[in-house]
Amino acid sequence: MQPPVDPAYASAFGRPDGVDTAFAARDVPVPPVESAPPPPESLVTAFGRQGSQELLQRPPQPVSDPDPDIDPVFWGDKPAGDPWRDPASGAVIGPPAVGEDPPGESEAKPAPGPQLSVPELIFGRRVKPAALTLLVVVALLVGAAGGLVGWLIGRAGNPLTDSTVTLAEIEQGKERPAGSISDIAKRVTPSVVSIEFKGTNVAGVGSGVVIEAGGYILTNDHVVAPAAQDSSAKLSAVFTDGTRAQARVVGRDPKTDLAVIKVEVTNPTVLQFGNSDELQVGDSVIAIGSPLQLSNTVTEGIVSALHRPVTAAGENGGPQVTYDAIQTDAAINPGNSGGALVDSRGALVGINSSIRTETGGSVGLGFAISGKQARKISQELIRSGQVKHADMNVNVKSVSAETSEGAQVQNVPAGGAAAAAGIQEGDVITKVGDRMVRNAAELVVAVREHEIGQTVQVVLARQGRELKLDVTLKSD
Missing domain, CATH: 2.40.10.10 (Trypsin-like serine proteases)
Structure with a gap:
């Protein structure tokens, strides 16, 4: 059953009179549709299109040279946001859907697509997990085999890496502190010449x-x-x-x-004298010289003995050589003669002079003239060119008995210091001043420790008795 129709709707939307179908016949006159009355003039002026016959309204465009006689519209040069500002406008053409970004706004970046997996990146396609696992195992086996072969080759090429060898540990840096052998040699060597x-x-x-x-x-x-x-x-x-x-x-x-x-040289390096009387047996000493024509040779040892009287034949029939020596085991060979023996501070404590050997080479028995005696004699030689020594004017030989040893008098020249003091032939001298006399060479050394004209006490044995005589030393 058709519902009833509202007469108002039927009047507005119904078929015109004389039309029974959905479409009006061509020869059926269609009554004109009454249009709305024209808008008032004030509305047209306010909302109408200015100078345009277009049916569709466009957004206002920027005017490069605006007419000063025309008042600007209220929206300025911006696109219209409200299409109903003109009641007579049925639609408005808006800005393009896609256009340039406004200034200051960056273009939106597309979202990143899906990333490739590692197998796809390596092989270019998907790989089954089982195949990939097998490939990894094979690679590990090949690497292990290569490492084993390299290790075996390395062991075979270098015996020091054998497991039966233990390498001693060494320090990374070599230190040469002050007072070391290298430090002393560096300071002293420039003052020693060949x-x-x-x-x-x-x-x-x-x-x-x-x-x-x-x-x-x-x-x-x-x-x-x-x-x-x-x-x-x-x-x-x-x-x-x-x-x-x-x-x-x-x-x-x-x-x-x-x-x-x-x-004649300028600005030479001078070696300072030390106090040889302060040396003790066991102190470190360094010998520097030119043994066997090998210049700048440095050897190191200790003081083996002190106040060791040394006697040697003179050069070409000259007077016998006798001096108070420092014995050392520092290697001394022919050519070291005249070189320096220095202590642990680098001070000159002796002049290397001779060795005692049965083979002609160094066997650890070297002798140096004490620095105290060398300094005294060198100063006198520089001052006057010659040296005079204190002397008792007596000829002696070394003797020893079950109870004592010393220097036995062989003859006493007339006019000498010994004759003036009453020393006789056959007396055995055992002490001069504070120094014991155990042989003939030590008597010479003990006397030369004193000055010419000095009076010293001499202890001697005569026919089983001990005598003490004062002897005033004379020049040799």
Whole structure:
């Protein structure tokens, strides 16, 4: 059953009169539709289109040269946001759906797509997990086999990596603190020179020590004696930096085997004397010289004994050499003669002079003239060119008995110090001053420790009795 129709709707939406179908016949007149009355003039002026016959309204566009006589619309030069501002406008053409971004706004970045997995990246396609696991296992086996082969080859090529060998640990850095052998050698070596002489019939090499800034060099007498006795020989000193300087003999003392030569050099390195009386057995000492023509050689040892009297034959029939020696086990060989023996501070405490050996080489029995005696004699040689020693004017030989030992008097020259004091032939001298006398060489050394004209007490044995005599020493 058709519901009833509202007469108002039927009037508005019903078929025109005379039309029975959905479409009106062409020959059926259609009554005109009454349009709305025109809007008032005020509304047209306010909301109507200005100078345009378009049916659709467009958003206002920027005007480059606006007419000053026309008032600007209220929205300015911005697109319209309200399409109903003009009641007569059925629609408005808005801005394009896609256009340039407003200034200051960046283009939106697309969201990242799905990423490839590791197997897809390596193989270019998906791989079954079982196949991938098998591939990893094979790679591990190949790597392990290669490492094992390399380890075996390394062990075979280097015996030090054998498991039966244990390497000693070493420190990463080498330290040379002050007072070490290397530190002392670095400071002292520039003051030790090689002494060379060459003549028609003589040639040789020894050592020397610079002891004064004027170019004075202390050495052994037996080093310079051949050059001093041969007028054709030229004497020279060679420094550690290679500088070679002609040398001349300033003074010699054959009795103590010391001599001083002089060279003309500027700003030489001078070695300072130390106090040899402070040495004790076991102290470290360093010998520096040119053994076997090997210059700048440094050897190290200890003080083996002190106040060891040493006697040697003189050069070419000269007087017998006797001196109070420091015994050391530092390696000393021919060519070390005249070189320096320094203590742990780098001070000069001796002049290396001789060795005792049955093979001709060093066997750890080296002897150096004490620094105290060397300093005294060198100063006298520089001052006057010669040295005089205190002497008792007596000839003795070494003797020993079950209860004592000493120097037995062989003869007493008339006019000498011994004769004046009443010493007789056959007396055995056992002490001079504070020093014990155990042999003939020690008597000479004990007497030379004193000054000429000094009176010393001498203890001797005569026919089983001990006597004490005061002897005033004279010059030799």
